Amino acid sequence: MRPAASPFAARSAAALADARLQRALADVPGGFVAARARVKAALPEFDALRRAGRDIKDHALAHLDLYLEEFERNAIAAGSKVHWAATASDACDIVLGICRAAGARLMTKSKSMVSEEIGLNARLEAAALKVVETDLGEYVIQIRGETPSHLIAPAIHLGPADIAEDFRRRHDHLPQNRDMSSPAVLVAEARAILRPKFLAADVGITGANLLVAKTGSAIIVTNEGNADLTLTLPRVHIVLASIEKVVPTLDDAWTLLRLLARSGTGQEFTAYTTLVTGPRRPGDPDGPEECHVVLVDNGRSELLGSGLREVLRCIRCGACMNHCPVYCSVGGHAYGSIYAGPIGAVLSPALLGPHAAGELAQASTFCGRCESVCPVEIPLVGLMRRWREVSFAEGSAGWNKALLRAWAFLARRPRLYHLAARVGATLLGGLARGRGAFSRLPFAQAWTRYRDLPAPQGGTFQAQWARRQRREAP
Amino acid sequence: MTSQSQRPRVGLFVTCLVDILRPSVGFAAVRLLEAAGCDVVVPLQTCCGQPAYNSGDRDTARALALQTIAAFEGFDYVVAPSGSCAAMLKVHYPRLLAGDAEASPRARAFAERVYELVSFLVDVRKLEAVPGTFSGRVTYHDGCSGLRELGIKRQPRELLERLKGAELVEMAETETCCGFGGLFCVKYPDISNAMVSKKTANVTAVEPELLLAGELGCLLNIAGKLAREGSRVSCRHVAEVLAGETAEPPIAHAASDA
Numbered sequence: 001m002r003p004a005a006s007p008f009a010a011r012s013a014a015a016l017a018d019a020r021l022q023r024a025l026a027d028v029p030g031g032f033v034a035a036r037a038r039v040k041a042a043l044p045e046f047d048a049l050r051r052a053g054r055d056i057k058d059h060a061l062a063h064l065d066l067y068l069e070e071f072e073r074n075a076i077a078a079g080s081k082v083h084w085a086a087t088a089s090d091a092c093d094i095v096l097g098i099c100r101a102a103g104a105r106l107m108t109k110s111k112s113m114v115s116e117e118i119g120l121n122a123r124l125e126a127a128a129l130k131v132v133e134t135d136l137g138e139y140v141i142q143i144r145g146e147t148p149s150h151l152i153a154p155a156i157h158l159g160p161a162d163i164a165e166d167f168r169r170r171h172d173h174l175p176q177n178r179d180m181s182s183p184a185v186l187v188a189e190a191r192a193i194l195r196p197k198f199l200a201a202d203v204g205i206t207g208a209n210l211l212v213a214k215t216g217s218a219i220i221v222t223n224e225g226n227a228d229l230t231l232t233l234p235r236v237h238i239v240l241a242s243i244e245k246v247v248p249t250l251d252d253a254w255t256l257l258r259l260l261a262r263s264g265t266g267q268e269f270t271a272y273t274t275l276v277t278g279p280r281r282p283g284d285p286d287g288p289e290e291c292h293v294v295l296v297d298n299g300r301s302e303l304l305g306s307g308l309r310e311v312l313r314c315i316r317c318g319a320c321m322n323h324c325p326v327y328c329s330v331g332g333h334a335y336g337s338i339y340a341g342p343i344g345a346v347l348s349p350a351l352l353g354p355h356a357a358g359e360l361a362q363a364s365t366f367c368g369r370c371e372s373v374c375p376v377e378i379p380l381v382g383l384m385r386r387w388r389e390v391s392f393a394e395g396s397a398g399w400n401k402a403l404l405r406a407w408a409f410l411a412r413r414p415r416l417y418h419l420a421a422r423v424g425a426t427l428l429g430g431l432a433r434g435r436g437a438f439s440r441l442p443f444a445q446a447w448t449r450y451r452d453l454p455a456p457q458g459g460t461f462q463a464q465w466a467r468r469q470r471r472e473a474p
Numbered sequence: 475m476t477s478q479s480q481r482p483r484v485g486l487f488v489t490c491l492v493d494i495l496r497p498s499v500g501f502a503a504v505r506l507l508e509a510a511g512c513d514v515v516v517p518l519q520t521c522c523g524q525p526a527y528n529s530g531d532r533d534t535a536r537a538l539a540l541q542t543i544a545a546f547e548g549f550d551y552v553v554a555p556s557g558s559c560a561a562m563l564k565v566h567y568p569r570l571l572a573g574d575a576e577a578s579p580r581a582r583a584f585a586e587r588v589y590e591l592v593s594f595l596v597d598v599r600k601l602e603a604v605p606g607t608f609s610g611r612v613t614y615h616d617g618c619s620g621l622r623e624l625g626i627k628r629q630p631r632e633l634l635e636r637l638k639g640a641e642l643v644e645m646a647e648t649e650t651c652c653g654f655g656g657l658f659c660v661k662y663p664d665i666s667n668a669m670v671s672k673k674t675a676n677v678t679a680v681e682p683e684l685l686l687a688g689e690l691g692c693l694l695n696i697a698g699k700l701a702r703e704g705s706r707v708s709c710r711h712v713a714e715v716l717a718g719e720t721a722e723p724p725i726a727h728a729a730s731d732a
């Protein structure tokens with residue numbers, strides 16, 4: 001009998017059986033992974049840059065209160081309004097309040113993970129406000145009613161054929177028999193749909209990749225230019241940023257941006273890198289009349305004071321996902337959280353609670369490839385292990401825990417352990433009856449369902465070694 | 475001082491999997507260490523504590539760390555034929571015991587003497603000639619812990635270059651995890667299977683006669699999958715081939731089809 005599957009295991013099994021998803025995921029090693037390897041090879045100081053990035057983030061986090069206040073002062077001086085949101089709900093209320101005060105009906109929005117985290121779109125729509133995602137991937141998942149499955153490629157779980165199907169269904173004012181055979185055609189269609197939205201929007205909402213304390217600026221990067229249209233055309237611009245995005249200076253920001261593009265997409269720099277420092281100034285040809293910055297905490301202050309602080313270094317590049325063999329097998333949605341992969345396994349239990357998401361930290365082989373590519377050297381394996389310690393302490397580890405306890409009892413008693421090991425190895429060796437492996441074994445079905453279990457050679461090394469020493473003794 | 479007394483005394487940390495499943499790897503390790511001019515001792519030992527540590531049971535891991543450090547007191551070196559067990563001893567013991575004023579310096583001094591077998595032979599003992607021979611194509615799988623925690627990549631390949639008759643062919647994605655991951659493979663068998671299937675496809679693509687690795691956990695997983703697929707590729711711990719300890723059939727093979 002197979003034990004009842006956990007939610008993660010059940011979603012993973014479905015993901016593994018989804019041929020379309022598997023085709024989409026198969027492109028990750030040849031895409032993002034190969035591109036990162038190329039740009040890394042072209043930059044001999046890449047690992048030194050990673051250490052510099054780590055140190056910048058550690059310094060900013062160690063003095064986060066000071067840099068946030070400095071950011072606030074300078075943002076206000078530049079004409080922005082700064083709002084502090086302790087919780088997800090507070091952040092949604094603040095955005096909703098700004099939209100209402102502006103008399104807004106239509107909002108455009110560029111990609112923002114924190115907006116996904118706080119459930120902003122659902123809140124705006126519940127208040128009868130219309131919000132349109134303008135990042136192509138985000139637009140696709142918005143019309144599908146899905147959440148992103150990757151930090152920087154939210155629709156990575158889909159292929160062009162899936163998107164063509166969605167566009168045909170959704171854009172029903174266009175001829176049904178139009179050609180949708182190439183990605184370029186799909187991009188052109190999305191552009192034609194989105195252009196009037198950009199022009200009609202009352203409020204533009206963006207995230208921020210970084211906040212710069214010294215200048216009060218938000219830095220927003222994209223490869224599509226959609227953030228620039230989102231933040232320059234409407235009358236009101238709202239920047240939504242979690243508090244750990246702040247760094248001291250522009251120089252610090254450049255270091256992190258050099259790491260971000262290389263680690264994420266394997267580019268040397270993103271196609272569009274925009275600094276926003278307040279609303280339109282007198283004499284500016286364009287830009288919004290109002291600029292609001294909403295600083296979102298949502299559990300981060302607590303993380304700052306915990307043993308998980310290092311997770312706040314994350315710059316959301318997605319390299320840990322691209323290089324994770326588990327993520328690349330099951331995709332992002334299996335994680336049941338908008339933060340998937342290794343970073344999600346650390347961050348999601350902190351945001352959703354260990355009972356809701358603690359299992360994600362179990363779903364890793366601890367191969368460590370994630371932390372070897374992390375641009376800010378987050379010790380992801382060690383942080384996942386911390387969540388396992390929480391699960392173990394709370395006894396939520398189930399029958400595994402009982403087995404582990406029995407094994408620990410033996411391992412702490414060397415002579416008893418050896419007796420048990422000898423008996424076990426001899427019995428199993430005998431049971432194999434000269435075969436090299438078991439194709440089925442009642443208590444090892446999780447193993448033998450998919451592969452043979454190599455049989456023991458018979459007897460333990462330590463017993464054989466002791467016999468040999470006795471024989472050779474003078 | 476006689477030349478005999480200048481031979482370093484090496485305590486062999488044999489590892490649970492080798493002890494219980496494949497003692498021939500232990501004997502191969504002994505032969506290689508002796509070929510590298512070491513005296514080998516096998517003190518009474520159990521497990522390094524890695525399963526407890528990675529399951530979140532720090533107390534058991536700490537107790538086993540102290541037990542292991544005590545068992546290996548007084549050796550010049552402690553050597554293990556496994557990257558993950560060696561990394562547990564060398565990298566994680568000092569972290570586990572960092573908060574213990576008495577045990578912490580002991581753990582650090584212990585860690586300095588710990589090596590994974592192949593890197594010890596190459597980096598410390600500068601082993602030139604290996605006793606084994608093998609004629610045919612071999613490919614090498616990098617175990618994750620050895621590769622990323624101990625930086626073992628070049629050393630096994632250097633020794634394989636010196637293995638008479640062997641032709642080393644590299645497979646694609648040799649640094650990608652095989653899906654073993656200790657308890658991971660039985661907690662998430664479906665995902666583990668997806669991972670090991672990609673691995674065996676990469677192995678099969680370069681058509682080796684033999685797959686080698688320095689990590690018995692990975693080998694059980696990959697050999698078990700290759701056997702289920704009916705593959706002709708056989709698998710051994712790299713120490714067996716380097717030492718010429720190949721009387722036992724390859725992993726997951728019966729004596730009759732060796």
